[in-house]
Amino acid sequence: MKENDPTAQTPETDGADQWRAENFPYIRRLTPEDERTIAQLPLLNIDSLLIPSPYIIDKTLDVDYEHxxxxxxxxxxxxxxxxxATPDRKKFHVYRQVTSPFGRGKGIGTTLARYLAHNVAVDSQIYLYVWDKLISSIDFFKSKGFRTEEVVVYRRMKFLLxxxxAGTLRERVAQGGGREVSIVEELSRVRHDVKKSLKVLLDLAAMMSVDNFNKVAESINRETATLLNILNMYEDKVHLSHKVSLKELITDRIIPFVEAVDSSCEVxxxxxxxxxPVSGSYLSCSRALLNIVSNALDAIKAAQRPGLLELVLEQRDDEVILSVTDNGIGIAPERLEPGVDLVPLFVGKSTKGHGEGIGTRQVYSTFGADRITVESRQGEFTRWTVRLLRSTTKESAHLAELFTRYARFMKSTQKIExxxxDRGELTSFIWQLTQMEIFSYDLVYHFSRYNNVRDIFQNVLLYRLGGxxxxSLKADLAKCRIDNRSIMAWLLGMTRRIGRNESYLKQLAPFQAYKDILFQSYGQATDRTMIFTLDPFSGEFLCTDRKLAEHLDFVPYLPRGRDELLRGELIGDVRNVSSPIYLGVWSVKCLDDLRQKFxxxxxxxxxxxxxxxxxxxxxAFYNTTYNSCEKEIDTLKTxxxxxxxxxxxxxxxxFFRSTDEEMGGVVLAT
Structure with a gap:
């Protein structure tokens, strides 16, 4: 085949017609003019992370406007x-791919990548660099046939090449994703690496002498750091997967633990x-079960009889139920009574007669009081029953996606530049700041199963506004129950970063200089109903998702009283003329007051x-919350x-209408 043979650029006949340009009216080739335009568009310069130069792998590369x-x-x-691309159009480097916030959910990124794969030679190589912390992105690309070639360190960040x-990408995209790696497989790999690292440490210790002490000590420190890194990386992975196989955990951790502590105990x-598998943290679940079993073995030892430990594992619909029963000394009835926090009185107090009861507190913190039942008869037995929700692939993928977004925001906002x-620079900063705030809503939602999210949002808002x-925020969130504690850490990290950036923005420029940018930035929440409370004199406002607050919640943080402020609501892009924006007031007392409020x-x-x-x-107009006037604002007019x-x-x-006398003074809305 000749180097510039046009047939080399033609897709295979299989499915080629589907990927003709006429079938994609929104896709066209990038031009130098587009590049200049993109450089001025804040919406397309928000998510970009520093990535390696395109020339790292091949100096002959140049921008390929054709593809x-x-x-x-x-x-x-x-x-x-x-x-x-290289001059022979055999290697293609995807240097940057960005989707506007208003284009999210349309599959734009995936479609562009597939379009590229179907419009280059089938044997062409397509490659890209991925930050090594973006685990879900790495897994995604692997499922599409990408292979890791090497690791590149660039500006103190590790990137996977x-x-x-192109042919493989076409096939894999059509076929779907690949197989997940189970926690047990990951654990086996980690166990192998840990054993190898420990062997190196033992070898180093054996060769230590007076002459080589300093050098060997440095090697031991380095190898110890490697060992800790292996364990920390595994912990990160299991926190991302959020799948715990209790069966494997029992056989890998619990039974060996019992054999090591009391080999005479029958299991x-x-x-x-x-x-x-169930939803949760592998490390937290294993620690909690070890605490239960450790207490059981202590109770058996205190009973001074042959030990019997029974573990029963079963699944009923969406619940996985584990019961752990021992034939130890049992727990006194009065200690099983629930306290003011609905947790048995023995929790937080040692079951051994000494210590601080940290183990039982950790058990209840991990699983939650509503999922634990403890039965006991003093002198005979104790039975712990734990009910956990089974894990789903969809849930695990969602949590991994949350972490990816969190990591991207935290890395890209590490420094304020x-x-x-420059107003374009200011716009990018504010739009990204609002993106982070909207993302924090998703994190707050995860508390809704066991907590009042409105209270949590109020605490977050109070911190952001300096109150x-x-x-204090960390202590308040620590009291909240949540299935996965990682989300709590992400919410704290994200809130702290938002607070820092908001403070910097307020010091940098007066509110009037950027209020237009800030208000329009909330249009990124295209799939939410956003409410805001507005000062009509200064334009100051506070805004959030309707699920998290009411208009009245914002009043204490604005400079005027309730009756001088407006309630508002917007849905989707504020630039969309066809979507109305709602405004209203809280109360109307008389006709003069009605005209004043209008x-x-x-x-x-x-x-x-x-x-x-x-x-x-x-x-469009809101119903007035409390109206004692003979007229009211006509909510049917726009x-x-x-x-x-x-x-x-x-x-x-x-714009006024008569009020039905029977409805006068009635609360119509909140």
Whole structure:
């Protein structure tokens, strides 16, 4: 085949027609003009992390405008993929791929990659670099046929060079993902590496002498660090997978532990059915079960009789149930009574007659009081029963995706490089800050199973606005029950980073200089209903997801009282003219008060215009929370922002309607 043979660029006939340009009206080739445009678009410069230079692997690479692509929809660039290629078009480096916040969920990134694979030679090599902390991204690319070629250290970050042939990528994308690696397989690998590391440490200790002490000591320190790194990496992986096989945990950890502590104790393991993995942390679950079994062995020893430890594992629908029964001395009835926190009185107090009862506290902290039952008859037995939810692939993938987003935000915002001199730079900073805030909502939602998320959001907001210390926030969250403690750590880390960036922004520029950018940035929450409380005089506002707060929750943090503020609501992109924005007030006392409150709404409309909203965007009106006037604002009418801002006071009355006397004074909304 000749070097520039055009047939080399033609996709295989299998499925080729599907990937013709005419079938993708939103995809076109990237141009130098597009690159200049993208450089000025904050929405396409938010998520980019520092990545290795495209010339690291091959100096002959150059930008390939033939295969670099943009996704343009209704005149707006929603995503792009920048590709470098060798002169013979055999190697393609995906140097950058970014999707606008308004393009998320459309599959733009995946479609661009597939389009590339179907429009290059089938034996072409496509490669990219992935930050080694983005585990879910690495797993994703592996499932699409990418292989890790080498590790590159660049600007103190480790990147994996991953590559695939275009033909393999086409096939794997069509077939779907690959097999997951189980926790047990990972544990076996880690056990092998730990044994090898320990052997090296023993060898080093054996060769130590006066002459070589310093050198050997350095080697021991280095090998110890390696060992700790192996264990920490495994801990990170199991926290990401959130799948724990209790059957494997019992056989790998619990039974060997019993044999080591009391080899004379009889252990009975009863498996009643096929047991699926459960949701949780492997390390936390193993520690909790070891604490239960350790207490059982102590109770058996105190009873001074042949020990019997019975473990029964079964699954009922979505619950996996484990019971651990010992024939020890048992627990006194009065110590089984629940305390004020609904936890038995023996929890937090040693079951051995000495110590601090840390083990039982850890058990309840890991599993939760509502999932634990303890039965006992003094002098005869004690039985712990733990009910856990089975894990699902969807749940594990979701948690891995959360971690990937968390890691990306934390890494990309590690340093603040904002001068305030360039408005485009300021826009990027604020839009990313709002992205982080919206992501924090997802983390707060995970507390909803056992907690009032409104209370949690209030604590987070109080910290962000300077009314609570970080240690106080951390202590408050530590009291909350959640199935996975990693999410709590992510929420704390994300909230602290948001608070830091918000403080920096307030010191850098006055609110009036960026209020338009900030308000429009909440349009990124395209799949949520966002509420806000607005000061119609200054434009100051606070905004969040409706699930997390009510308008009244924001009033204490704004400079005016409730009756001088507005309640608002927006859904989706604020630039979308067809989607109205809601405004309203809390109370109306009389006709004069009604006109005054409608004047506040007019001021609010003017503020929204100052914030860059289209004059043709419509306003709809909230029901007034408490109305004791004979008239009220007509919630069935709408008006454009432009008309509302210029409306003479003499025409206010056409937006009022009579109030049904029977409804006067009734609370209509919150």
């Amino acid at each position: 670099s692509l943009v996704w343009e929809e209704r005149g707006e660039l929603l995503g792009y993929i920048l590709v470098y 991953m590559s695939v042939t 009975r393991l009863i498996l009643k059915s096929k047991i699926e 904002l001068t305030g001199k 609570k210390s970080f240690d 004047g506040l709404i007019q001021r609010g409309a003017r503020q929204l215009l100052e914030m860059g909203l289209d004059r043709e965007k419509r306003i 008006v454009t922002l432009g008309e509302m801002a210029a409306l003479p006071e003499s025409e206010f009355d056409r």
